[in-house]
Amino acid sequence: MTSPLSSSPAWKALLAHRDALAGATAADHWQASPERGAAFTFPCAGLVVDFSKQPVAPETLALLCALARERQVPESIEKLFTGEPVNVTEGRPALHMALRGDEHAKVDGVDIRVEIQREREHFRAFVEAVRDGRWKGATGKAISAVVAIGIGGSASGPQLVLRALAPDHEGPQVRFAANIDPAELDQALAGLDPATTLLVVVSKTFTTEETMANALAARAWLEAALGPAALAHHVVAATSRPDRAIAWGLPECNVFGFAEWIGGRFSLWSSAGMPIALGLGMAAFDHLLAGAHAADLEFRSTPLERNVPALMALIGLWNRDALGAPHHVMLPYAARLEGLVLYLQQLEMESNGKRVTTTGEPLDRPTVPAIWGAPGTTGQHSFHQWLHQGTEAFACDFIVVAKAMGSDPDRHARLLAHALAQSEAFMDGLDVPDAHKACPGGRATTTIVLPSLDAMHLGALIALYEHKVYAQACLWGINAFDQFGVELGKTLAGRILPAVRGENAALTPATHHLLGIIHKLAQSD
Template sequence: MTDPDAPCDATPAWAALAAHRAGPARDFDLREAFVRDPGRHAALSFEAPEVFADLSKNWLDGPTLALLLALADERGVEARRAALFAGEPVNGSEGRAVLHTALRAPRGAATPHNAEVHAVLDPMLGYAERVRADPGITDVVNLGIGGSDLGPRMVVQALDAWTHGGPRLHFVSNVDSHDLAPLLRRLDPRHTLFVIASKTFTTQETLANAEAAKAWFLHHGGEDLARHFVATTTNVTAAAAFGIDTTFGFWDWVGGRYSLWSAIGLPIALAIGATAFRELLAGAHAMDEHAAQAPAARNLPLLLGLLDVWYRNFHERGSRSIAPYHQGLARLPAYLQQLEMESNGKRVDRHGRPLGIATSPVVWGEPGTNGQHAYFQMLHQGSEVVPVEFILVRRTSHRDGDHPPALAAHWQRQHAMLLANGLAQAQALMLGKSAEAALGDKVPTAAAGIDPAELARHRTFPGNRPSTTLLLDALTPRSLGALIALYEHRVFTSGAVWGINSFDQWGVELGKALANQLLPRLQPGPRHAEVDGLDASTAGLLRRLAR
């Protein structure tokens, strides 16, 4: 077996894939592939807990898949995954274990730190239930940023149908006062709870917002600060100095972008309740077991991660578009940006050696059908081919009895429209439209004088553009937990193939350090507008801003 610590592009499996891409796979055409193989959809469809995946509209076939699986074997992905689950320090640059999987393991499971996890989970969920039952708390504001915001915000929006009976949830992350100020105007301090989400209780943006919220609370006659402020942090001393008595902690083996399963998930529990939160954990745990136990050829997160490598490195595709056809998943693309780009946006391997290959693609998207009226023009007819990921949900999330029957019928018709659009976009990307077919199109009267052949070229779609479709039966706490965990393990897979550390994020540190140096120069004081030691551009901009 090849040394899994060798550079990934210097291995036999990598060379075999490169030769395959330059040879048999060079002119792969999806339309021809479906004609040749009527069983293609069945062969390239895969089931995991709560998620059905159709990979058949990808530049993928049996030989390609076999070579990708050989690459995973050669790169020791299975051994790396086992090390992660066992709690070994797979985050080498920080000397830490990475155990978000332990956060969703059931009580009594043979997983690391199981008793500690439930010793925090149980009181946190008990607290959430007491707040939900308290008529004096109508609004909860989560103050956090990065993983302390993106995950909880995305989940609460996605599970809106489970929020009945609880307080209204609001999320503020940006240090820009225009994020917090408009919200505070709509709130009553007597009925508002603030959750300060900061692992170390030192996150600059979060603490700035927390101090502003505290000032607003006291200015407007707020009383009993300890009742209206709670913290999810490991720094109990700093939280107490702020005036907070109630804190829920977590551990250094919980990375920010993997933290929604921990105490950082308190706003989720406040929104959907303890039972639904446990279902969210259960769905993620079911996907963990699939990732750990399913054979490689049927292991969905492994296959998706390998497909990402195939596109990024052998087809030079620099971005991937996420198109969730469910408004509840509107924040999923933003969540996945952090999960993938912060995890795998690395230029050195886990030993610090410069990489000779590309890593994380740009991840972006909007919910359908909105995206169709924005950027799908480029996806269908642009010069750059972008793999697209469609996420469809078979049933609506509206609760029975929430609406009169006539309105419920409207919701069902609209959901059918949504699903039809999702299916059609994936079909159109694959099939395209020839110039000959475009010649038969009915054109606007105003274009009647234009040469038909010229007009047809404008209305031609090249097709053969790849996409993946992920299908959920319904958007529930359990299925959402499984979907998120699927993406986590997928990102781990591609990172393991590339040989990088997917769990540190040193790239966010330099800008923070420089901002701390510039801040005194933008505030009143002895260093106001000082430009000593700055480059000419930064100095010129600072002078204008500090006027």
């Protein structure tokens, strides 16, 4: 539904309810109902999600679910899974879920299951050949290092998974080059032997400027050591435009396709996830898919009142638009989940950082809050001071792993104690006479508990946030699957680049001034 949120009867009822609550906090709700925990805690795909420290009452959830039905969220979920063109501005479906289950779906009347299976078997055969040494480099040596070249979701998704599941990594080492800053590729290639290195170039269009510039530089590095014929032994591509990869010089068998209906920030489940499979193996990759599929099934079939991704979306909307919280802070209490914040920044802010509805009408309410954060306990020694005593409203998600992730159960117990302490402090605060030491509390938090940090539960966690994003887009009436704002900067950079190189180019006065400063400092001793 694309009508303005402010004109919605269900939204008006929610605002009246907010006013009637008169600023009641989660602590107030707990005091009124000591059994609140069970009523606001829900399982999903092996995870457990506790909403009991959110400033919501049972009536709040009921009204939020009524809003979701008025905004046709259940119908929109079904449209997502049945392949309707939910990416309305580009006329495409968004069927990344089809990559991780066995359900049939059609695009333009064609069942896509056969194509998915064909690509997956091509992918599987290559991964296994590299990992067991049957795939040889140009000199006959096996591959021992992989350099993944891609940016955005093509990099952040695989990086998140490989870091999170690092103890399971027993394949070739995997390095990443995402930034066009030449220092990043230099560092990724440093110390590697071209004869035992595989380059994996990931670009949906195979025209992404940063990726293709880095790919050309890495190709030159390979060919300088091994000659042009080495390309077929040392470079593969994941792309929705195999024709461009082949024109670039790759054999057809080195190109692993994925469909146009898979967005970059939803692509780790496709051949874009090849760095994951190469590093961890196909069994781990399959478990990652299975965990995500379990979350898919729950999102599609569970009533809104118990549907965890939908509830995350609804409570997020409540915090953002009813309570005015412009920040959402991610607090994973697991060092190996350090990549989650960057991944979710793109997933949420690129998807829902929009200012018009799907029909192009200006929005009358804010959309996605700023997503940021860091792993605990590290963040406690940087920005938690702001969280406890700052003046800005925010909501946050704690992500906690029940089973120890390292060699020392005692330190894991300390980690859990800190997570629980922060959660309690955000809700209850500290009421003391000394104003410098007082903490107001009343902060809105959700806690997601994983039994263990493994491929299955990580897949479920990622999919849970994917579905939250889509549900929120439906509530706001926006398209979660385009990113035209990203394109503006690319276009301007193409116009400015000749001037940076010292050539004539038309620049705005402000850009001409700033480039002059840069050129002057670049030439100084």
